[in-house]
Amino acid sequence: MPESARRPEVPAQPDEHAVPGDAQPDAALLAVRGAGLHVPLVGGGRVEYANLDYAASAPCLSAVAEHIERVLPYSASVHRGAGFASQVCTSLYEGARADVARFVGARDDDLVLFTRNTTDAVNLLAGALPAGAGDVVLFDLEHHANLLPWRGRGARCVATRPTLAQSLVALEAELRAAPAALLAVTGASNVTGEAPPLARLARLAHAAGARIFVDAAQLAPHRRVEMAAIGIDYLAFSGHKLYAPFGAGVLVGAADWLDAARPYLAGGGAVREV
Incomplete structure (x- = not known):
C-alpha cells in the first residue's frame, strides 16, 4: 500500500x-x-x-x-x-x-482476506487447496459451511464416536491412513455445542504433515482465539455473529496457498492486465 x-x-x-x-x-x-x-x-x-x-x-x-x-x-x-x-x-x-x-492472534505473515461470510471464506480456501497436496479430513458433524465446500476435493469424513477420546483416536488413524493436506474442524459445534481441543487437533494434523483449518463462526464471539499460539493455519468467521452489520466474513491464514491460487472471483482488481 x-x-x-x-x-x-x-x-x-x-x-x-x-x-x-x-x-x-x-x-x-x-x-x-x-x-x-x-x-x-x-x-x-x-x-x-x-x-x-x-x-x-x-x-x-x-x-x-x-x-x-x-x-x-x-x-x-x-x-x-x-x-x-x-x-x-x-x-x-x-x-x-x-x-x-x-x-485472532495471527502470525505476522498471515493474510487477512475479507469475504462475504464464513461459507464464502471456506469456499475460497477450498479453491486454494493445492492440486495433489492430499485429501481434506473432517468429522461428519461439521456445519454445512465446513462440510459441503470440501466435497469433490478428496474429502474424508471421520465418524464421530461416543466420546471425544474415541473420536480423536479415530481421527489420528484417518490422518495416518493416507496423505492429507488439511484437517478442517469446527471451533465450536452448532450441532452439539462442544468446543474441541484445537491445540491437540493442530498437533495431530501437523504430525501427519497436514494443515488445520478452523471454522470459528460460533467460537469467535465467545472465546479468545490465538492462531499462532494454538497452531491454527487457517481460520474463518462471520461478522454477523460478532455484532457487526452487513454480513462481512474473514479468512485468515498462511499466504503460500492463497497467493498461488487462481483468483476466486475474476474481474476488476483480480488481474494485472487484459
Missing part, C-alpha cells in the same frame, strides 16, 4: 468505542440496535421483541453503527483512488485487516 494511503484519518469525532447512554465499556451488556423494538402480535397488540436468534445473527452494536455513520461520508474507492476520501477508506480498510489479525 502506498505510504500516502496510510496517512489520512477521519477527522476527530467522539470516541468511536464509547458505549451510548449510561452503559460503560465493561458493562455486562453493550448497547445494540433494535433493543426495545416492539412488534405486532398475531392476535393484536404489540409487545417488546425478544430476540432469540443471537447465535445465528447477532444484532449490530450501537457503537459499531455510530462508527459506520461517521465514516460513511468518506465512502470511496479502496486502493483505486488518489483523492482524500479514497485514501481515508484505504487506510480504514487496511487498518481493519490489522485489527482482525490482532483479534
Whole structure:
C-alpha cells in the first residue's frame, strides 16, 4: 500500500468505542440496535421483541453503527483512488485487516482476506487447496459451511464416536491412513455445542504433515482465539455473529496457498492486465 494511503484519518469525532447512554465499556451488556423494538402480535397488540436468534445473527452494536455513520461520508474507492476520501477508506480498510489479525492472534505473515461470510471464506480456501497436496479430513458433524465446500476435493469424513477420546483416536488413524493436506474442524459445534481441543487437533494434523483449518463462526464471539499460539493455519468467521452489520466474513491464514491460487472471483482488481 502506498505510504500516502496510510496517512489520512477521519477527522476527530467522539470516541468511536464509547458505549451510548449510561452503559460503560465493561458493562455486562453493550448497547445494540433494535433493543426495545416492539412488534405486532398475531392476535393484536404489540409487545417488546425478544430476540432469540443471537447465535445465528447477532444484532449490530450501537457503537459499531455510530462508527459506520461517521465514516460513511468518506465512502470511496479502496486502493483505486488518489483523492482524500479514497485514501481515508484505504487506510480504514487496511487498518481493519490489522485489527482482525490482532483479534485472532495471527502470525505476522498471515493474510487477512475479507469475504462475504464464513461459507464464502471456506469456499475460497477450498479453491486454494493445492492440486495433489492430499485429501481434506473432517468429522461428519461439521456445519454445512465446513462440510459441503470440501466435497469433490478428496474429502474424508471421520465418524464421530461416543466420546471425544474415541473420536480423536479415530481421527489420528484417518490422518495416518493416507496423505492429507488439511484437517478442517469446527471451533465450536452448532450441532452439539462442544468446543474441541484445537491445540491437540493442530498437533495431530501437523504430525501427519497436514494443515488445520478452523471454522470459528460460533467460537469467535465467545472465546479468545490465538492462531499462532494454538497452531491454527487457517481460520474463518462471520461478522454477523460478532455484532457487526452487513454480513462481512474473514479468512485468515498462511499466504503460500492463497497467493498461488487462481483468483476466486475474476474481474476488476483480480488481474494485472487484459
